[in-house]
Amino acid sequence: MCDRSRREFLIGSAAAGLLAARPDLLLGQTSAKSADMAVTRWSGTKPAADAAMKDVAVKLTEQAINALGGMKRFVSRGDVVWVKPNIGWDRTPETAANTNPDVVATIIRLCFDAGAKTVKVGDHPCDVAEKTYVASGIANAAREAGAKVVFLDKTRFKEAKIGGELVKTIPVYPEIIESDLVINVPIVKHHRLAGLTMCMKNYMGVIDKRNTFHQAIAPSLADLTRFMKPRLCILDATRMLKANGPKGGKLEDVETKWMLAAGVDIVALDAWGAEAIGRKPTDIESIVKGQEYGLGKIDYRSLALRELAVS
Amino acid sequence: MLKFRSLWRWVTLRRLVQVAMLLVFLGLVVAAQARGGERMPSAWLKAFFAIDPLLLIATALSAHAVPALLLASLGLVAVTLVLGRVFCGWVCPLGTLHDIASRVLFWIWPDRRRRDHWSPWQRTKYLLLVGLLVMALFGSHWGTIFDPLVLLYRTTTTALLPALQWGVQAPSTAIYHYDPETAPAPVRPVAERVHPFVRDYASEPAYEFLRDHVFGLRTHTFLGGGLILGFFLLTLALNRYRPRFWCRYLCPLGALLGIFSLRPLVRRAVQTGNCNQCDLCATSCHGAASGAPGEQWKAAECLGCLNCTDSCRRDGLRFTLTLPWRKEPPVEGLDLSRRSVFGAALGGVAGLCLLRITPQARGSLPQEHLIRPPGSLPEREFLERCTSCGMCIKICPTHGLQPALWEAGLEGLWTPRLVPRLGWCESECTACTHVCPTQAIRPLTVEQKKQVRIGLASFDVTRCIPYAYGRECIVCEEHCPVPDKAIYVVETEVIARNGQKIVIKQPRVDPSRCIGCGICENKCPLTDHPGVRVLSTNESRSDYQAIPVTPDEVPLGEPADDDDDPYAADR
Numbered sequence: 001m002c003d004r005s006r007r008e009f010l011i012g013s014a015a016a017g018l019l020a021a022r023p024d025l026l027l028g029q030t031s032a033k034s035a036d037m038a039v040t041r042w043s044g045t046k047p048a049a050d051a052a053m054k055d056v057a058v059k060l061t062e063q064a065i066n067a068l069g070g071m072k073r074f075v076s077r078g079d080v081v082w083v084k085p086n087i088g089w090d091r092t093p094e095t096a097a098n099t100n101p102d103v104v105a106t107i108i109r110l111c112f113d114a115g116a117k118t119v120k121v122g123d124h125p126c127d128v129a130e131k132t133y134v135a136s137g138i139a140n141a142a143r144e145a146g147a148k149v150v151f152l153d154k155t156r157f158k159e160a161k162i163g164g165e166l167v168k169t170i171p172v173y174p175e176i177i178e179s180d181l182v183i184n185v186p187i188v189k190h191h192r193l194a195g196l197t198m199c200m201k202n203y204m205g206v207i208d209k210r211n212t213f214h215q216a217i218a219p220s221l222a223d224l225t226r227f228m229k230p231r232l233c234i235l236d237a238t239r240m241l242k243a244n245g246p247k248g249g250k251l252e253d254v255e256t257k258w259m260l261a262a263g264v265d266i267v268a269l270d271a272w273g274a275e276a277i278g279r280k281p282t283d284i285e286s287i288v289k290g291q292e293y294g295l296g297k298i299d300y301r302s303l304a305l306r307e308l309a310v311s
Numbered sequence: 312m313l314k315f316r317s318l319w320r321w322v323t324l325r326r327l328v329q330v331a332m333l334l335v336f337l338g339l340v341v342a343a344q345a346r347g348g349e350r351m352p353s354a355w356l357k358a359f360f361a362i363d364p365l366l367l368i369a370t371a372l373s374a375h376a377v378p379a380l381l382l383a384s385l386g387l388v389a390v391t392l393v394l395g396r397v398f399c400g401w402v403c404p405l406g407t408l409h410d411i412a413s414r415v416l417f418w419i420w421p422d423r424r425r426r427d428h429w430s431p432w433q434r435t436k437y438l439l440l441v442g443l444l445v446m447a448l449f450g451s452h453w454g455t456i457f458d459p460l461v462l463l464y465r466t467t468t469t470a471l472l473p474a475l476q477w478g479v480q481a482p483s484t485a486i487y488h489y490d491p492e493t494a495p496a497p498v499r500p501v502a503e504r505v506h507p508f509v510r511d512y513a514s515e516p517a518y519e520f521l522r523d524h525v526f527g528l529r530t531h532t533f534l535g536g537g538l539i540l541g542f543f544l545l546t547l548a549l550n551r552y553r554p555r556f557w558c559r560y561l562c563p564l565g566a567l568l569g570i571f572s573l574r575p576l577v578r579r580a581v582q583t584g585n586c587n588q589c590d591l592c593a594t595s596c597h598g599a600a601s602g603a604p605g606e607q608w609k610a611a612e613c614l615g616c617l618n619c620t621d622s623c624r625r626d627g628l629r630f631t632l633t634l635p636w637r638k639e640p641p642v643e644g645l646d647l648s649r650r651s652v653f654g655a656a657l658g659g660v661a662g663l664c665l666l667r668i669t670p671q672a673r674g675s676l677p678q679e680h681l682i683r684p685p686g687s688l689p690e691r692e693f694l695e696r697c698t699s700c701g702m703c704i705k706i707c708p709t710h711g712l713q714p715a716l717w718e719a720g721l722e723g724l725w726t727p728r729l730v731p732r733l734g735w736c737e738s739e740c741t742a743c744t745h746v747c748p749t750q751a752i753r754p755l756t757v758e759q760k761k762q763v764r765i766g767l768a769s770f771d772v773t774r775c776i777p778y779a780y781g782r783e784c785i786v787c788e789e790h791c792p793v794p795d796k797a798i799y800v801v802e803t804e805v806i807a808r809n810g811q812k813i814v815i816k817q818p819r820v821d822p823s824r825c826i827g828c829g830i831c832e833n834k835c836p837l838t839d840h841p842g843v844r845v846l847s848t849n850e851s852r853s854d855y856q857a858i859p860v861t862p863d864e865v866p867l868g869e870p871a872d873d874d875d876d877p878y879a880a881d882r
Contacts, residue, residue, distance in 0.1 A: 090737060090740075091739075126789075126790055127737060128345075128709055130347050130708060131708060131737060131739065131740065132347070133347060134347025135739065139347075154528075154529075154530070155484045155487075156487060158488065191789070192785060192788055192789065192800055193783060193785050193789065211786065211838070214785065214836065215776065215782045215783055217783070244794055247789065247791070248794065249792065
């Protein structure tokens with residue numbers, strides 16, 4: 001049962017990967033206006049009140065997805081989509097320890113607009129899930145957008161063959177990898193061990209028994225990313241946690257950046273995020289490993305990149 | 312000749328009330344869960360403890376304090392003065408379970424002779440109560456761990472719910488992970504058809520419902536749950552010897568309510584003209600409130616179950632409103648001799664002396680693994696209040712709070728302690744501080760709680776991966792909830808086996824910032840013997856355990872009033 005659906009999943013993701021790389025081959029048409037990576041920056045007046053940031057986050061997300069060719073490029077009618085934000089910590093949105101809930105809600109809405117049957121939202125938090133889901137504001141925002149909020153159950157993880165260089169098998173959450181599409185929605189954060197935590201690191205929320213990852217974080221993340229076959233990642237940089245990450249907790253460590261990136265190349269997105277927070281992408285080991293493993297390009301400017309000023 | 316019995320019977324109403332109260336009690340146990348958000352745990356969760364006068368009296372005696380919530384129990388005292396021990400007969404959920412157990416045990420082993428007449432041994436509970444209250448008077452709250460509501464709350468939390476959770480989780484997990492392709496070839500086609508159906512429409516929905524509404528997401532397991540369960544099962548098994556054995560012979564709350572119901576306003580009167588001394592009323596009596604035929608009714612033993620009036624075929628019994636000073640209908644007292652009461656009091660004093668023979672009990676040997684919940688009073692004051700009810704243990708969202716076995720001495724049996732290996736103290740959570748019925752744990756706001764130190768982390772450099780094995784790790788630093796990081800990292804050059812110099816991030820603890828939440832120990836990749844441990848060192852509530860730290864620490868709670876007491880440290 002499980003193997004069959006995994007086979008379907010692999011075939012499906014191979015097809016989708018092809019679709020993402022060369023849409024003209026499969027669809028017989030060129031989508032000249034769709035980029036492979038989009039960066040949106042807010043150029044309007046910056047609202048002082050935190051509540052008013054919602055509008056900014058919504059517009060940045062919409063425009064970024066639009067620049068990639070719209071959510072229809074990734075979501076087919078009737079799809080089951082798993083949106084995977086970072087809901088790791090019992091922290092409120094303004095501390096930038098979890099993904100911006102308005103970004104998550106917008107993605108859910110776009111998925112439904114593109115014809116998704118079900119959108120599920122869930123993460124495997126480090127703090128108590130019942131609390132992180134609420135504190136982050138994501139459970140509420142996701143439910144309002146019509147998504148199913150799923151708590152990952154420790155007993156439901158299944159040992160999967162990763163077949164990586166370092167990680168051979170690891171328990172993964174079946175409901176996530178059996179979805180038609182996993183949308184990776186992390187936030188840019190400082191991380192003492194990994195340097196930064198962004199798209200690749202966010203996949204640690206689909207696995208259990210994470211305690212062996214930290215002794216060799218970069219190759220482990222590259223192995224996991226290769227297994228996850230990313231198709232769409234949205235990197236939230238509306239706020240950034242610049243120090244004391246990944247858990248943070250102090251507003252002084254947060255910088256409001258008013259920007260966001262989306263794309264199909266996970267390494268490129270992480271490289272962009274590193275630059276955005278003020279680090280050299282080549283200093284972050286997992287990004288280097290990602291390129292080495294052929295998961296993407298560090299030089300994101302060489303991609304079909306579109307940078308948009310949104311107001 | 313069959314006597315006409317109307318559909319309306321008082322005992323039917325009583326049984327319905329009993330079952331309803333049992334369900335309410337269990338519902339309140341289940342509902343004690345810390346959910347996200349700012350909401351405080353409801354005071355209704357403590358409803359049963361609030362009406363328990365034993366907790367009120369014991370706390371008033373031992374801590375010289377009256378938790379406001381417990382004043383609600385005066386209402387129960389008033390009810391008891393009027394109606395007698397109806398709480399025991401109609402409301403007490405443990406009493407209901409003993410009722411059920413008595414019935415089941417008598418159904419399995421029907422005795423020829425049902426020993427349901429009053430026994431002089433029923434006076435034991437009053438003597439126990441006297442002893443326990445004398446202990447309370449001299450500062451030990453120990454007796455309340457045998458309060459029936461406390462007993463059932465603790466047992467439900469640490470034994471019954473975990474057993475139920477496993478019973479639901481294990482089979483549904485097995486079904487979830489079952490792979491029909493592993494079935495023997497002949498039945499494989501059937502298995503392949505049936506399995507997804509069972510999983511998707513039966514086991515998973517049922518499991519998810521119970522997980523989301525009853526158990527919560529995390530696995531409940533409690534250290535020493537077997538002892539708690541064993542004690543509970545023993546009290547149930549005693550019903551084989553006498554129905555409601557606990558209620559008749561041992562229950563300290565029953566004894567207290569018995570004293571209040573010596574001369575209740577509603578008294579039982581025998582209509583001598585109708586009574587033929589058939590003894591049916593006595594054999595069905597829950598509390599064994601009357602002796603052999605002809606002997607008088609003991610109001611303090613009557614649970615108000617109304618089985619006697621229900622069983623009487625000749626309308627020979629009535630409950631009537633009677634003023635306390637009236638001699639008729641006659642009521643018998645407790646029949647306690649002055650000597651036995653004095654002996655019980657002396658026994659209480661002796662018991663207390665015997666509880667204080669260990670260095671832990673005198674406070675001269677702080678227990679490193681006794682990490683109390685944040686907001687806990689200093690140890691002696693804590694033990695003057697804690698009933699070991701287990702509400703804090705139940706509501707802790709990580710299930711890191713566990714019943715102590717020996718860590719707090721015999722006096723601290725089943726009191727809460729944090730076991731970081733099993734769960735940490737969630738930094739934004741104050742649930743346990745808001746549920747304590749006797750305020751052994753003081754209510755804290757999240758901001759206050761973040762200032763309270765419950766212990767201190769320390770690295771075991773012979774275990775910690777970066778120190779002992781020269782590999783990167785610092786999972787502890789990542790999880791440290793203190794915004795300025797109580798665990799920080801020093802990049803240190805070490806020499807690898809091949810002689811190469813490598814730089815490793817080694818974690819250290821800043822004692823001026825560490826609050827002892829224990830998440831570092833919990834998340835340490837070394838799962839058997841962690842590389843970082845949290846011990847009770849430097850806890851805010853104890854001056855004795857303070858270690859010298861930089862002076863930016865914030866004084867917490869009420870400062871101990873022992874400036875002029877040179878022996879403060881010995882208490």
